[in-house]
Structures are given as structure tokens and as C-alpha cells.
Amino acid sequence: MNCREFEENLPLFLYEELSGEQRAACEAHAAACEACRTALAQTSRLHDVLAERPSREPSTEFLMECRQSLDEALDREQHGWGGLFRAWVAALRLRPASGFAGALALLVFGFGLGWGLRPRLANVAPAPTTNSASLTGTGEDLQDARIKGISRVAPDPKTGDVRITLDAERRVTIEGALDNDRIQSVLVYALKSYNNPGIRRDTLDALRAGAGQPKIRRALIYAMQNDPNVGVRLEALDAVRGLDWGPDLQQAFLDTVQHDKNDGVRVAAVDVLARHADRALTPALERLATSDACPYVRMKCTNAVRQLAKTGDDLSNGNQ
Amino acid sequence: MEGACVELAGKVPAQPVGRSEVEELTLIRRAQEGDRASFDVLVRLYDQQVLRLAVQVVHSPEEARDLYQEAFLKVYRSLHRFRLDARFSTWLYRVVMNVCLDHLRRQKVRKEVQTPDGQDGETEYFQTVPDERPTLDPERVTHSREIGGRIAQALTRLNPRERLVFEMRHYQGLKLRDIGEMCGTSEQTIKNCLFRATQKLRSELADLA
Ligand SMILES: [Zn+2]
Numbered sequence: 001m002n003c004r005e006f007e008e009n010l011p012l013f014l015y016e017e018l019s020g021e022q023r024a025a026c027e028a029h030a031a032a033c034e035a036c037r038t039a040l041a042q043t044s045r046l047h048d049v050l051a052e053r054p055s056r057e058p059s060t061e062f063l064m065e066c067r068q069s070l071d072e073a074l075d076r077e078q079h080g081w082g083g084l085f086r087a088w089v090a091a092l093r094l095r096p097a098s099g100f101a102g103a104l105a106l107l108v109f110g111f112g113l114g115w116g117l118r119p120r121l122a123n124v125a126p127a128p129t130t131n132s133a134s135l136t137g138t139g140e141d142l143q144d145a146r147i148k149g150i151s152r153v154a155p156d157p158k159t160g161d162v163r164i165t166l167d168a169e170r171r172v173t174i175e176g177a178l179d180n181d182r183i184q185s186v187l188v189y190a191l192k193s194y195n196n197p198g199i200r201r202d203t204l205d206a207l208r209a210g211a212g213q214p215k216i217r218r219a220l221i222y223a224m225q226n227d228p229n230v231g232v233r234l235e236a237l238d239a240v241r242g243l244d245w246g247p248d249l250q251q252a253f254l255d256t257v258q259h260d261k262n263d264g265v266r267v268a269a270v271d272v273l274a275r276h277a278d279r280a281l282t283p284a285l286e287r288l289a290t291s292d293a294c295p296y297v298r299m300k301c302t303n304a305v306r307q308l309a310k311t312g313d314d315l316s317n318g319n320q
Numbered sequence: 321m322e323g324a325c326v327e328l329a330g331k332v333p334a335q336p337v338g339r340s341e342v343e344e345l346t347l348i349r350r351a352q353e354g355d356r357a358s359f360d361v362l363v364r365l366y367d368q369q370v371l372r373l374a375v376q377v378v379h380s381p382e383e384a385r386d387l388y389q390e391a392f393l394k395v396y397r398s399l400h401r402f403r404l405d406a407r408f409s410t411w412l413y414r415v416v417m418n419v420c421l422d423h424l425r426r427q428k429v430r431k432e433v434q435t436p437d438g439q440d441g442e443t444e445y446f447q448t449v450p451d452e453r454p455t456l457d458p459e460r461v462t463h464s465r466e467i468g469g470r471i472a473q474a475l476t477r478l479n480p481r482e483r484l485v486f487e488m489r490h491y492q493g494l495k496l497r498d499i500g501e502m503c504g505t506s507e508q509t510i511k512n513c514l515f516r517a518t519q520k521l522r523s524e525l526a527d528l529a
Contacts, residue, residue: 011518012511015489017496046522046529050490052464053471058371062381066371066388070363073389074356074396 001029006036010043064185068215071192178210188219197229204232208239217243221252230262237265241272250276254284263294270297274304282308348408352400359399363392366409369492370416376487377420378427391419413502417484424480467528474524478517485513486521 001009006029012018013026030037058066176183191203204223210216220243223236237256243249253276256269270288277285282305289301344365350358367388374387394415402411475483485503488494496514500507522529 008515011514042529043518043522046525049525049528050471052467054468056375058375063368063371066385069385070389070392073393077393
């Protein structure tokens, strides 16, 4: 090996990307050549210097925010494709919730929370303020916490704060007010992605208080339409029915009546829809009046169509 | 310094843990059929690594989020083109790398002069991992902040491809062969990039090393 070859191989030598043979040749050359030995020492010191660059780890909350905004962007993307989206929704409803995909999501979610907590600890101030999310526990407790999942979501009725307890070797709690963006992100994320219906239901309970906020409103509507668990869908429906009526709610309830596999959910949805129906809905209601499998839904739609024809636009303002 | 590399390599497994290739293939197939839930699971398998790379190559949380989003939207839009006999992680990273390269090129044009890697207001988003216990003496903190600034400055002297290769090899701990596969170029090209990057950094940081 000559000096030029040594120089070319130097980074590879330091990154251990050379074969045993090449490595030995480098070592032999460095032992014999003073100039190259100096270059090696210098580059090695450069690596020491480069190691001083602070390594920036994205925090868990930031990851959640990114996921959330990606989620929204993907929603927009799908809506842009109109028909394709509907086909997708239909396909999704036909498919029973896959246990394996759910388990995987759970695993990844647990992993996702664990990651990012460690680096955060040094910066956590122990005194929680009302409008910020904080981690409680002593630094040492959290230092090696390996998060396995969420074990509890509990709103505190007195303060309005939400406490999220994570499964770990030691207990970890995230606490903060519902209007805190981070807390919202974690909850919205849990509602959409978490595998345990009990946790989703608790999350839903926690979110109800903030249903007036757009992000939470969207998450609740999403749960009503997409949660694999009937009980959670019904509970989401219950949380959503009292909100200010708007096109998003009308569409969501119509979709639910049209597509939900469960009679109970469709019955509950058609009650709300009929109460708020306006004439634009007449064709859809007419179709449902003949096609829905459930007699109650058919009857409710028939009545709603009749009512709309009789009263003209009187009901267009919603609450009868 | 080898210790640092090894440790970083440990944090970035080339293959995400906890799933088999069969499971991943099932997810990809379903996602290709339009199943959003499967796509979401795929995203969660890789997005932490992607975000970690993103925060290293950009200046602000907003940019990192944009990069993350752009990358996965591209993946989503072109997923139907992915052939199931290829390696998904490689294909995904190729998309991510291209997004990063585009970003670095735009960045180079836009803010040649701006101070790189400003630290203010980012602490909530990027956790700066302390290399020692939290109680550092202030002099040391100032010193390491200065060095951090110098390194960030020096890194901007690399061209986008050199920068990305260097980030992937030095800070993310990926092997050159894998980087080559991700970039869709030969290992030799990647070696040349790394060589030039090292040369430039050596001369930029000569007074420190
Ligand atoms: Zn020599």
C-alpha cells in the first residue's frame, strides 16, 4: 500500500468498512510511514470533534405531532380521490379488524412511546403547570423506563387535566390539560391507533370534554366511523351527536347509516340524521328506506322522507 | 470516537424489530390495495428513523415535519409501483433520501448565509441528548455549543449528496453498502462521497482537530 491508497482508505479504516486484509495493510503502512500516521491521528481527532455535535433526538410528542399531521394530510389526499376513498371505506368495513395488524400497531405504539422519553428526562421540570404536559416521576425512575403500552387514561374532573399512565418497568405518567396540544396529540393518537378497546373508550371519555376543538371533533368523528369495536363506535356517536351540526357531521352520520355493519350503530345514527335531515338528503334517505337490512332504519328513513316532503325547508336549520 | 459510532449504530437497527418479513409483505399488499390502516402500521415501523434523519439535516421543527410528511406522502402515492420482490426498507429509504436531497439542494440555494442549526425555541421538539450528567459547568456548555455551531457550519460546506452520505454513515451508523443501495448507486460512489466529505471537514475543522 502506498501513501495515496492509504489516504483513500483512511475514512473506511476509521468506519471499519475494510476487509481484514485491507485493514492489516493500512495498519502496516501507518506503522512504517510517519506522514500517514499523522493523517490517521488527525482524522481520528476529527471524529472526536464531530462526536461533540449535539445529537438531536425528536421527542415523543414531536413524533406524535408529525404522525398527526401526516394523518391529516393522508386524509386530504384520500378525499381528493373521491371515489377511491369511498371504495376504500367500503372495503375497510367489509374486512373484520385484523388482530395481527392491531397487535403490531400496539407493539409499535408502545415502542414509539418508549423511544424519546429517555432523552427528554434531563429537561423535565418536576413542577407541572396547568397548560403544559409534563412527565412525573423522578428522573431515575424514568431513566430506564421501557414503555410497553398505555395502561390507563383518566381525566381529572376537578382540574380538567388528563393523566395518561404508561405500562413500563416502572410507572410513567404524562399529565396535562386537555387544551394542551401535546396531550391532545397523544389522546387523538391513542383513540385512532390503540389496540385495547377499553383504553380507547377511556380516551374517548377524556376527549369528550374538549369535543368543541376541531382536532378532537375530527378524532371523535373518526372513531364513530372507524373504530373496530361497536361499543366504542356507539360511545363516539354519543359524544358527537350533541356537537354543533355541520356538513362534516351530516356526512359522517350518513356514512355511518349507509355503511356500519352493526344494526345498533345504524339505528342510533339514523335517529340523529333524521332529526337534522334537510332536503338535500332526500335521495339518500329514499334509498335507505328501501335498501337497509334493518326494519327500524327503513321505517325511520321513510318517515324522515315523508316529513321532509311535508314541511319543505322548515327543518333545514337542524334542531326540530 | 468508535464508541460513539457503535452506540449510534445500535440506535438505528437496519431492520425494525418485532415483525417478520411475511407480516410486512402482508401489510404492503394490503396498503397497495388501499387499506389505510395497513399503511399506517407500515409508517410506524419506519417513521422514527426517518424523523431522526430529518431533524439532523434541517434547521427547524417545521422543516423536519414537512420533510417527514413529504417523504411518507411520496411513499403513499408511489406505493403501487413497489414490487413485492424488492426490499421495502431500501425502497422506502430511497424515497426518503431523494426528499432529503431535494431539501438540501433547496436549502443550499435559499440560506447560504443564515446561521445553521439555531438552537433557540427548538428544545421542545429536539431533545439534545446530554453526553454527560445534566450538571455541566457553564464554560463547558458554552464551549460545546460553539463547537456544535462550527460543526454545523462545516457540514453546510458539503454538497447535498456528501452531506446525506456523511449523516447516514457517521451519525446514523448505516453501512456504506446499505447507503449505496438506498441511493441506487454503487458502493464505490458512496465511498468517494464519504472520502470527499471527510477531506472537506478535515480542512474546515483543522484548528479543532
Ligand atoms: Zn504513507
